[in-house]
Amino acid sequence: MKILITGGAGYIGSHTLRQFLNTKHQICVLDNLSKGSQKALEDLSTIREFQFYKQDLSDFSKVKELLLEEKFDAVVHFAASIEVFESTQNPLKYYLNNTANTTNLIDSCIKSGVKYFIFSSTAATYGEPKSDFVSESSALEPINPYGQSKLMSEEILRAASKAHSGFKHCILRYFNVAGACMDFKIGQRYPKATLLIKVAAEVAARKRDKLFIYGDDYATKDGTCIRDFIHVDDIASAHLAALEYLQHSKSDVFNVGYGHGFSVKEVVAMMKKVSGIDFEVECALRRQGDPSVLISDASKIRKCTSWNPKYDNLELICKSAYEWEKQC
Numbered sequence: 538m539k540i541l542i543t544g545g546a547g548y549i550g551s552h553t554l555r556q557f558l559n560t561k562h563q564i565c566v567l568d569n570l571s572k573g574s575q576k577a578l579e580d581l582s583t584i585r586e587f588q589f590y591k592q593d594l595s596d597f598s599k600v601k602e603l604l605l606e607e608k609f610d611a612v613v614h615f616a617a618s619i620e621v622f623e624s625t626q627n628p629l630k631y632y633l634n635n636t637a638n639t640t641n642l643i644d645s646c647i648k649s650g651v652k653y654f655i656f657s658s659t660a661a662t663y664g665e666p667k668s669d670f671v672s673e674s675s676a677l678e679p680i681n682p683y684g685q686s687k688l689m690s691e692e693i694l695r696a697a698s699k700a701h702s703g704f705k706h707c708i709l710r711y712f713n714v715a716g717a718c719m720d721f722k723i724g725q726r727y728p729k730a731t732l733l734i735k736v737a738a739e740v741a742a743r744k745r746d747k748l749f750i751y752g753d754d755y756a757t758k759d760g761t762c763i764r765d766f767i768h769v770d771d772i773a774s775a776h777l778a779a780l781e782y783l784q785h786s787k788s789d790v791f792n793v794g795y796g797h798g799f800s801v802k803e804v805v806a807m808m809k810k811v812s813g814i815d816f817e818v819e820c821a822l823r824r825q826g827d828p829s830v831l832i833s834d835a836s837k838i839r840k841c842t843s844w845n846p847k848y849d850n851l852e853l854i855c856k857s858a859y860e861w862e863k864q865c
Contacts, residue, residue, distance in 0.1 A: 539563045539608065540780075543594065543642070544615030546573025548725045549657065549714055551581065553613065553773040555723060558584040560777070565607065567600075568616065569593040574726040581723065594638035601641075604649035611653040611783075612646055613776055614639065617687075620731055621661060621826045624683035635686035636693075643697050647704050653783045654694065654706040655776055660765075660792070662688040662710060665828040669763075669798075672834040673710070673790050681826030691790070698788045705788045707779040712765035712794035712833045714772050716854040717861030724861030725769075733804055734766065738858040741812035748816060750801050752823035755830075761801035763830045765794040768848035768857070778844035789841070794833025795849045804855070811856040 540557065544550040545566035551574065557564050558581060565588040566578065578589060594600055594616055617635045618624070624631040639656075646654055661684030663671045679685045694706045715734035717724030725735050740748045753760040775793045782789070799807075809815055838844050848854065 538610035539565070540611045540613060541565045541567060541604075541607070541609045542613045542615065543567045544573065544617065544657075546570055546575065546578050547615055548727050549711075549769060549772055550615040551577040551723050552718060552769045553615070553776045554587075555581055555584065555718065556773045556777055558587065565590065565609070567592050567594075567603070572727055577723050577726060594642060595633070597641045601645040601648065604645040604651065608649060609651050611655070611780060612642070612651055613655045613780075614642060615657045617657065619683065621681050621683050622731065622824045624681050624686070625825045628682035631682045631686040632689075635683070636689045639690040640693050643693060647697060647701050650703075652703060652705065653780060654704065655779050655783075656690065656694055656706060656708045658687045658691055658708050658710045659684060660710050660712045660794070660831050660833065662691065663831065666831065669830050670796070670832050670834045671792070673792055673837055680828065683826070695788070705783050707783050707788065708790040709775055709779060710790065710792050711772055712767055712792070712831065714769050715766050716768040716770070716848070716857040718770060719848070719857060721857070721861050721864060724858070724865055726865065733764075733801060734808070734855060734858050737805060737808040738855070738862040740816045741808055741814045741859055742862040744862065746817065748805060748818045749821045750805070750818060751821050751827065753820045754823075757800060757829055759800050759802045762827055763798040763800045763832065765796065765798045765832045766804070766851060766854055767794050767846070768854050771846040771848050774846070775838065775844050778838070778842040782842045786841070791838035791842070792833040792835045793838060794835045795846065796833055796835050798830065798832040799851055804851070807851050807855045808859065811852060812859045
Protein backbone atom coordinates (compact mmCIF):
# COMPACT_ATOMS: atom_id res chain seq x y z
CA MET A 538 0.00 0.00 0.00
CA LYS A 539 0.92 3.64 -0.32
CA ILE A 540 0.89 5.14 3.17
CA LEU A 541 1.13 8.72 4.44
CA ILE A 542 2.45 9.24 7.99
CA THR A 543 1.66 12.70 9.36
CA GLY A 544 4.01 13.82 12.12
CA GLY A 545 6.46 11.15 11.01
CA ALA A 546 9.46 13.18 12.19
CA GLY A 547 8.16 13.29 15.77
CA TYR A 548 8.89 10.96 18.66
CA ILE A 549 6.28 8.25 18.20
CA GLY A 550 5.94 9.02 14.50
CA SER A 551 9.62 8.39 13.76
CA HIS A 552 9.66 5.09 15.65
CA THR A 553 6.56 3.99 13.76
CA LEU A 554 8.08 5.19 10.48
CA ARG A 555 11.09 3.00 11.17
CA GLN A 556 8.91 -0.09 11.53
CA PHE A 557 6.90 0.73 8.41
CA LEU A 558 10.12 1.17 6.43
CA ASN A 559 10.88 -2.47 7.19
CA THR A 560 7.72 -3.54 5.33
CA LYS A 561 7.00 -3.57 1.60
CA HIS A 562 4.64 -0.58 1.80
CA GLN A 563 5.46 2.66 -0.03
CA ILE A 564 5.92 5.27 2.70
CA CYS A 565 5.55 9.06 2.61
CA VAL A 566 5.94 11.48 5.53
CA LEU A 567 4.30 14.85 6.14
CA ASP A 568 5.63 17.05 8.97
CA ASN A 569 6.05 20.79 9.53
CA LEU A 570 9.15 20.11 11.70
CA SER A 571 7.90 22.44 14.45
CA LYS A 572 8.56 19.67 16.96
CA GLY A 573 9.78 16.86 14.70
CA SER A 574 13.41 16.09 13.93
CA GLN A 575 15.05 16.45 10.52
CA LYS A 576 17.93 14.39 11.93
CA ALA A 577 15.57 11.49 12.67
CA LEU A 578 14.34 11.55 9.07
CA GLU A 579 17.91 11.58 7.77
CA ASP A 580 18.87 8.64 9.97
CA LEU A 581 15.80 6.65 8.88
CA SER A 582 16.45 7.33 5.20
CA THR A 583 19.41 4.93 5.48
CA ILE A 584 16.92 2.05 5.83
CA ARG A 585 15.35 2.91 2.48
CA GLU A 586 14.10 5.97 0.65
CA PHE A 587 10.78 7.61 1.42
CA GLN A 588 9.12 10.79 0.23
CA PHE A 589 9.07 13.71 2.68
CA TYR A 590 6.71 16.69 2.47
CA LYS A 591 7.46 19.65 4.73
CA GLN A 592 3.90 20.81 5.15
CA ASP A 593 1.60 22.20 7.83
CA LEU A 594 -1.81 20.59 8.14
CA SER A 595 -3.39 24.01 8.66
CA ASP A 596 -2.85 24.77 4.96
CA PHE A 597 -6.04 22.99 4.00
CA SER A 598 -5.84 23.55 0.24
CA LYS A 599 -2.30 22.15 -0.03
CA VAL A 600 -3.16 19.14 2.13
CA LYS A 601 -6.16 18.36 -0.05
CA GLU A 602 -4.12 18.84 -3.21
CA LEU A 603 -1.43 16.46 -1.93
CA LEU A 604 -3.88 13.70 -1.09
CA LEU A 605 -5.77 14.04 -4.36
CA GLU A 606 -2.52 13.87 -6.30
CA GLU A 607 -0.81 11.02 -4.43
CA LYS A 608 -3.82 8.72 -3.92
CA PHE A 609 -2.77 7.15 -0.63
CA ASP A 610 -4.33 3.88 0.51
CA ALA A 611 -3.83 4.62 4.21
CA VAL A 612 -3.01 7.52 6.52
CA VAL A 613 -1.37 7.16 9.94
CA HIS A 614 -2.05 10.42 11.74
CA PHE A 615 0.30 11.56 14.53
CA ALA A 616 0.67 15.31 13.90
CA ALA A 617 -0.73 17.10 16.96
CA SER A 618 -0.02 19.27 19.98
CA ILE A 619 0.43 16.98 22.98
CA GLU A 620 1.21 18.85 26.23
CA VAL A 621 -1.57 18.58 28.81
CA PHE A 622 -0.62 21.61 30.90
CA GLU A 623 -0.08 23.81 27.85
CA SER A 624 -3.56 22.85 26.64
CA THR A 625 -5.08 24.31 29.82
CA GLN A 626 -3.23 27.59 29.20
CA ASN A 627 -3.76 27.80 25.43
CA PRO A 628 -6.82 25.68 24.61
CA LEU A 629 -7.55 27.22 21.21
CA LYS A 630 -4.15 26.04 19.93
CA TYR A 631 -5.24 22.48 20.72
CA TYR A 632 -8.69 22.71 19.18
CA LEU A 633 -7.26 24.28 16.03
CA ASN A 634 -4.25 22.01 15.60
CA ASN A 635 -5.69 18.77 16.91
CA THR A 636 -9.36 18.98 15.96
CA ALA A 637 -9.75 21.44 13.08
CA ASN A 638 -6.67 20.20 11.21
CA THR A 639 -7.66 16.58 11.75
CA THR A 640 -11.17 17.28 10.48
CA ASN A 641 -9.79 18.72 7.27
CA LEU A 642 -7.39 15.80 6.91
CA ILE A 643 -10.26 13.31 7.29
CA ASP A 644 -12.29 15.22 4.69
CA SER A 645 -9.34 15.19 2.29
CA CYS A 646 -8.84 11.47 2.88
CA ILE A 647 -12.43 10.66 2.02
CA LYS A 648 -12.41 12.84 -1.11
CA SER A 649 -9.15 11.28 -2.33
CA GLY A 650 -10.19 7.66 -1.74
CA VAL A 651 -8.11 6.76 1.34
CA LYS A 652 -9.38 3.43 2.69
CA TYR A 653 -7.75 3.24 6.13
CA PHE A 654 -7.10 5.90 8.78
CA ILE A 655 -5.12 5.13 11.95
CA PHE A 656 -5.51 7.82 14.58
CA SER A 657 -3.05 8.61 17.34
CA SER A 658 -5.31 9.28 20.32
CA THR A 659 -4.73 9.31 24.05
CA ALA A 660 -5.76 7.94 27.42
CA ALA A 661 -6.46 11.58 28.33
CA THR A 662 -9.88 11.03 26.73
CA TYR A 663 -10.82 9.09 29.90
CA GLY A 664 -10.17 12.04 32.20
CA GLU A 665 -10.17 11.14 35.91
CA PRO A 666 -11.31 7.48 35.86
CA LYS A 667 -13.68 6.16 38.50
CA SER A 668 -11.58 2.99 38.72
CA ASP A 669 -7.84 2.37 38.45
CA PHE A 670 -8.18 0.49 35.15
CA VAL A 671 -9.91 1.83 32.04
CA SER A 672 -11.18 -0.17 29.08
CA GLU A 673 -12.37 1.10 25.72
CA SER A 674 -15.93 1.15 27.10
CA SER A 675 -15.05 3.32 30.13
CA ALA A 676 -16.63 6.77 30.35
CA LEU A 677 -14.99 9.39 28.15
CA GLU A 678 -14.79 12.50 30.33
CA PRO A 679 -11.55 14.40 29.55
CA ILE A 680 -10.46 16.97 32.12
CA ASN A 681 -8.20 19.05 29.86
CA PRO A 682 -8.43 20.57 26.37
CA TYR A 683 -5.79 18.14 25.04
CA GLY A 684 -7.97 15.13 25.87
CA GLN A 685 -11.11 16.93 24.70
CA SER A 686 -9.52 17.89 21.37
CA LYS A 687 -8.57 14.25 20.74
CA LEU A 688 -12.01 12.99 21.77
CA MET A 689 -13.68 15.43 19.36
CA SER A 690 -11.47 14.06 16.57
CA GLU A 691 -12.48 10.53 17.53
CA GLU A 692 -16.17 11.46 17.24
CA ILE A 693 -15.58 13.07 13.84
CA LEU A 694 -13.82 9.90 12.66
CA ARG A 695 -16.70 7.71 13.83
CA ALA A 696 -19.25 9.90 12.06
CA ALA A 697 -17.18 9.98 8.86
CA SER A 698 -16.76 6.21 8.76
CA LYS A 699 -20.46 5.70 9.38
CA ALA A 700 -21.33 8.00 6.48
CA HIS A 701 -18.70 6.61 4.07
CA SER A 702 -18.56 2.82 3.89
CA GLY A 703 -15.26 2.79 2.00
CA PHE A 704 -13.45 4.68 4.79
CA LYS A 705 -12.42 2.72 7.90
CA HIS A 706 -10.52 3.90 10.94
CA CYS A 707 -8.67 2.54 13.94
CA ILE A 708 -8.27 4.71 17.04
CA LEU A 709 -5.29 3.93 19.29
CA ARG A 710 -5.49 5.41 22.77
CA TYR A 711 -1.93 5.59 24.07
CA PHE A 712 -0.99 5.49 27.69
CA ASN A 713 2.39 6.94 28.80
CA VAL A 714 4.91 6.43 26.01
CA ALA A 715 8.60 6.37 26.96
CA GLY A 716 12.04 5.04 26.07
CA ALA A 717 14.04 4.92 22.87
CA CYS A 718 14.62 2.50 20.01
CA MET A 719 16.59 -0.44 21.39
CA ASP A 720 19.61 0.14 19.14
CA PHE A 721 19.56 3.83 20.20
CA LYS A 722 19.60 5.11 16.60
CA ILE A 723 16.49 7.18 17.21
CA GLY A 724 14.81 8.45 20.36
CA GLN A 725 12.88 11.38 21.73
CA ARG A 726 14.22 14.73 20.48
CA TYR A 727 11.11 16.71 21.44
CA PRO A 728 12.27 20.18 22.55
CA LYS A 729 11.47 21.18 26.16
CA ALA A 730 9.88 17.79 26.79
CA THR A 731 7.51 17.34 29.73
CA LEU A 732 7.13 13.55 29.76
CA LEU A 733 8.42 12.10 33.04
CA ILE A 734 10.90 9.46 31.87
CA LYS A 735 12.35 11.75 29.19
CA VAL A 736 12.86 14.53 31.72
CA ALA A 737 14.32 12.14 34.32
CA ALA A 738 16.78 10.85 31.71
CA GLU A 739 17.79 14.42 30.84
CA VAL A 740 18.43 15.22 34.51
CA ALA A 741 20.44 12.02 34.95
CA ALA A 742 22.48 12.93 31.85
CA ARG A 743 23.17 16.40 33.35
CA LYS A 744 21.12 18.24 30.72
CA ARG A 745 18.79 19.68 33.36
CA ASP A 746 19.55 20.72 36.93
CA LYS A 747 16.76 18.92 38.73
CA LEU A 748 13.52 16.95 38.36
CA PHE A 749 10.25 18.37 39.63
CA ILE A 750 7.53 16.09 40.98
CA TYR A 751 4.23 17.87 40.42
CA GLY A 752 2.15 16.92 43.42
CA ASP A 753 2.90 14.43 46.20
CA ASP A 754 -0.50 14.61 47.86
CA TYR A 755 -2.56 12.41 45.53
CA ALA A 756 -4.63 9.54 46.95
CA THR A 757 -2.06 6.94 45.86
CA LYS A 758 0.39 4.65 47.68
CA ASP A 759 3.16 7.27 47.84
CA GLY A 760 1.21 10.44 47.08
CA THR A 761 2.38 10.74 43.46
CA CYS A 762 0.51 10.04 40.21
CA ILE A 763 0.45 6.49 38.84
CA ARG A 764 0.75 5.83 35.12
CA ASP A 765 0.93 2.93 32.68
CA PHE A 766 4.32 3.44 30.98
CA ILE A 767 4.80 1.72 27.60
CA HIS A 768 7.91 1.48 25.45
CA VAL A 769 7.77 3.52 22.25
CA ASP A 770 8.67 0.54 20.04
CA ASP A 771 5.64 -1.34 21.38
CA ILE A 772 3.43 1.65 20.62
CA ALA A 773 4.93 1.77 17.11
CA SER A 774 4.21 -1.89 16.42
CA ALA A 775 0.56 -1.37 17.40
CA HIS A 776 0.12 0.75 14.25
CA LEU A 777 1.25 -2.09 12.02
CA ALA A 778 -1.16 -4.41 13.83
CA ALA A 779 -3.96 -1.84 13.44
CA LEU A 780 -3.44 -1.52 9.69
CA GLU A 781 -3.45 -5.28 9.31
CA TYR A 782 -6.63 -5.45 11.41
CA LEU A 783 -8.49 -2.88 9.31
CA GLN A 784 -7.94 -4.89 6.14
CA HIS A 785 -10.26 -7.64 7.37
CA SER A 786 -12.32 -5.99 10.15
CA LYS A 787 -14.53 -3.00 10.87
CA SER A 788 -13.49 0.33 12.37
CA ASP A 789 -12.51 0.04 16.02
CA VAL A 790 -10.75 1.58 19.02
CA PHE A 791 -7.99 0.06 21.16
CA ASN A 792 -6.15 0.98 24.32
CA VAL A 793 -2.39 0.56 23.94
CA GLY A 794 -0.70 -0.04 27.28
CA TYR A 795 0.68 -2.79 29.50
CA GLY A 796 -2.11 -2.93 32.07
CA HIS A 797 -0.11 -2.01 35.17
CA GLY A 798 1.23 1.23 36.59
CA PHE A 799 4.13 2.83 38.41
CA SER A 800 4.15 5.97 40.52
CA VAL A 801 6.26 9.01 39.73
CA LYS A 802 8.49 8.24 42.72
CA GLU A 803 8.99 4.65 41.53
CA VAL A 804 10.04 5.91 38.09
CA VAL A 805 12.48 8.39 39.64
CA ALA A 806 14.00 5.62 41.78
CA MET A 807 14.38 3.39 38.71
CA MET A 808 16.06 6.13 36.68
CA LYS A 809 18.50 6.70 39.52
CA LYS A 810 19.22 2.97 39.60
CA VAL A 811 19.87 2.52 35.87
CA SER A 812 21.92 5.72 35.58
CA GLY A 813 23.83 5.40 38.83
CA ILE A 814 23.17 9.14 39.33
CA ASP A 815 21.50 10.40 42.52
CA PHE A 816 20.08 13.51 40.84
CA GLU A 817 18.19 16.29 42.58
CA VAL A 818 14.41 15.99 42.91
CA GLU A 819 12.08 18.72 44.14
CA CYS A 820 8.36 18.57 44.89
CA ALA A 821 6.15 21.24 43.35
CA LEU A 822 2.46 22.01 43.19
CA ARG A 823 0.12 19.82 41.17
CA ARG A 824 -0.28 20.63 37.49
CA GLN A 825 -3.76 21.42 36.27
CA GLY A 826 -5.28 18.58 34.25
CA ASP A 827 -3.36 15.62 35.74
CA PRO A 828 -5.47 12.64 36.89
CA SER A 829 -4.12 10.70 39.89
CA VAL A 830 -4.21 7.19 38.40
CA LEU A 831 -4.45 6.10 34.75
CA ILE A 832 -3.84 2.43 33.87
CA SER A 833 -5.01 0.60 30.77
CA ASP A 834 -7.10 -2.47 30.34
CA ALA A 835 -5.45 -3.35 27.03
CA SER A 836 -6.81 -6.87 26.72
CA LYS A 837 -8.89 -5.99 23.63
CA ILE A 838 -5.97 -5.16 21.32
CA ARG A 839 -4.15 -8.35 22.38
CA LYS A 840 -7.27 -10.41 21.69
CA CYS A 841 -8.33 -8.82 18.39
CA THR A 842 -5.03 -8.05 16.64
CA SER A 843 -1.55 -9.50 16.15
CA TRP A 844 0.00 -6.95 18.53
CA ASN A 845 2.69 -8.59 20.65
CA PRO A 846 4.53 -6.14 22.95
CA LYS A 847 8.17 -6.99 23.67
CA TYR A 848 9.45 -4.41 26.14
CA ASP A 849 7.14 -4.52 29.18
CA ASN A 850 9.87 -3.72 31.71
CA LEU A 851 10.27 -0.40 33.52
CA GLU A 852 14.00 -0.88 34.02
CA LEU A 853 14.51 -1.52 30.31
CA ILE A 854 12.38 1.50 29.38
CA CYS A 855 14.31 3.81 31.70
CA LYS A 856 17.66 2.42 30.59
CA SER A 857 16.85 2.90 26.90
CA ALA A 858 15.79 6.51 27.60
CA TYR A 859 18.97 7.19 29.58
CA GLU A 860 21.33 5.57 27.07
CA TRP A 861 19.71 7.57 24.26
CA GLU A 862 19.98 10.79 26.25
CA LYS A 863 23.69 10.30 26.87
CA GLN A 864 24.47 10.08 23.16
CA CYS A 865 22.01 12.42 21.46
